[in-house]
Amino acid sequence: MCGIVGILGKEPVAFDVVEALKRLEYRGYDSAGVATIEGGEIRRTRAEGKLKNLDGKLREAPHQGRVGIGHTRWATHGRPTENNAHPHATDRLAVVHNGIIENFRELREELTAKGAVFVSQTDTEVVAHLVTDLMKSGLAPREAVAAALPRLHGAFALGFIFGGEDNLLIGARRGAPLAVGYGEGEMYLGSDALALAPFTDRIAYLEEGDWVVLTRDGAQYFDETNTPVTRKPQKSQAGAYLVDKGNHRHFMLKEIYEQPEVVGRTLAHYVDMSAGKVQLPFDAPVDWTKLTRLSITACGTAFLAGQIGKYWFERLAKLPVEIDIASEFRYRDAPLDDGQLMIVVSQSGETADTLATLRYAKSCGNKILSVVNVPTSTIARESDAVALTLAGPEIGVASTKAFTCQLTVLASLAIAAGRARGVLSAEREAELINALIATPGLIADALKLEEPIAALSHSLAKASDVLYLGRGTSYPLAMEGALKLKEISYIHAEGYAAGELKHGPIALIDETLPVIVLAPRDHWFEKTVSNVQEVAARGGEIVLVGPQGASEACAVATLADVTMPEVPPDFSAIVYAVPVQLIAYHTAVVMGKDVDQPRNLAKSVTVE
Ligand code: F6R
Secondary structure, eight states: OOEEEEEEOSSOOHHHHHHHHHTTGGGOOSEEEEEEEETTEEEEEEEESSHHHHHHHHHHSOOOOSEEEEEEEOOSSSOSOTTTOSOEEOSSEEEEEEEOOTTHHHHHHHHHHTTOOOOSSOSHHHHHHHHHHHHHTTOOHHHHHHHHGGGOOSSEEEEEEETTOTTOEEEEEEBSOOEEEEOSSOEEEESSHHHHTTTOSEEEEOOTTOEEEEETTEEEEEOTTOOEEOOOOEEOSGGGSOOSOTTSSSHHHHHHHTHHHHHHHHHHHHEETTTTEEOOSSOOSSOGGGOSOEEEEEOHHHHHHHHHHHHHHHHHHOOOEEEEEHHHHTTTTOOOOTTOEEEEEESSSOOHHHHHHHHHHHHTTOEEEEEESOTTSHHHHTSSEEEEOOOOOOOSSSOOHHHHHHHHHHHHHHHHHHHHTTOSOHHHHHHHHHHHHHHHHHHHHHHTTHHHHHHHHHHHTTOSEEEEEESTTHHHHHHHHHHHHHHHHOOEEEEEEGGGGGGTGGGGOSTTOEEEEEOOSSTTHHHHHHHHHHHHHTTOEEEEEEETTHHHHHTSOOSEEEEEOOOOGGGHHHHHHHHHHHHHHHHHHHTTOOSSSOTTOOSSOOOO
16 A cells, blocks of 8 residues: 655665655555664655655755665555654654554553653554664664564554664565565665666565564564574566656556557467467366356456456356455355355455455365466465466556456456366367457557547546446446546446446436447347437437447437447457546546546555
């Protein structure tokens, strides 16, 4: 959720800390701060709002400290004010924190009774005071951190620096990710390898419960029982990806345009194109033929990818699928049978609710197959098998290329299951593979519709509500369209199953309500056409997203037609995702919204 950085450098580090934080800004961006040790004393600079505010303050009064920590915040406790921004500090230490300290109230009372004075509304400040209290009782910094960690409940990552210690940085991981970077006589700490990519590609990951003591000579790791452990640095690929917008105005647009490439790359990982067969690059953790039921869980856009996957697993593999959003699944006490499979979908691989559901399913004896974009993520590491989406780092907060890559992987898995279960013949498999192989090219064709979509967005930008309709796999895609529009343009939107319209939402329709209908020529096309006519009969402003001839088939007046290329029916959602994304993007741009960093959101949701 928040982003953490720590640097033990040879030169003043504050600007390098900010540089690394820029790469973490996708995790949260309502305030930011840096602390360094200067002349033995802790010096802090913090600012409300985006990193450029912090950068400006640091330029006016640069820090000289060679050890420092920094933080970009997405508020959980307390408003996003400068006073609540991290690092939090006492006269002894400064700390940055990602996650939630669940027992902070008790600790706050206990420490207040001992004389600690709290100046912020955050849970983080208790960590600063707890470790300070232990130091005042005579413990050295590392002993104090070791003694404090077992007292903290919740999922979090921490980074500390200490007054009078120019060669010490301590990090700890309980449920939120933390990476250690190795430089030449310099050491780094970061929420992910991407943050550290400008400085080093030698990265070690803390395991769950670990804490680490860094000096310029290296790192000493301890597990949660304080036993010394080895965590070997590996060569990270994070630097191989260009983390800039290229010639695009926003990361989101760049990522939309990367889809032909990343969907193709992902497909190549799962499909033997010449043989017309799926070739999974890992051993399936279960025998597909023995499964009686498949569970899928995820949050947000990843959940909607899972919803589309449900249609594919049921149709192509005759496998009953139960799918639920992770924040519900984890607390539902759903009975799960031993030996069955749960598929977990997550771009970041760190989403707290998704991870908790994974752990619940595991405790019920389920095998876990995760569809993730970050191979080193916690979800990947706790899974029995990992199906990677090769989307590369996704920086725009609104998920786009990760979604289409998730769909690509789920389609491949459904075909693999269908083949193994004897539902699909070799010919049908080859036909489906051909349809998948066509998707990157069709996505590229769909991208050519950007101009008419941009033009149509001027009308949508005036709406206060928008309805998206679809049937079959276009139904979850309609919900994805509504989610995209809500999150970046702040226009209220709903995605509905077109057949459900007459059971309530049809009452909303009048000439002020744009209704975006997703109508690929698939198994549900004719039915969708009838629904378009129902909307038209009530004066709704229709935007018809369908193939050549769809408009004639509907025979109604529309606000706009988005004429898509002819797409093979089974996997139309992968291609129809493109107009859905472009509609949201351009509407938000017309409205002057911050597309890459919409208000109140964070890229990686590591709190529940
Ligand atoms: C929407 C979006 C979110 C994420 C959700 C899950 O555009 O990005 O809804 O899909 O927070 O995140 P991951 O996939 O990282 O588990």
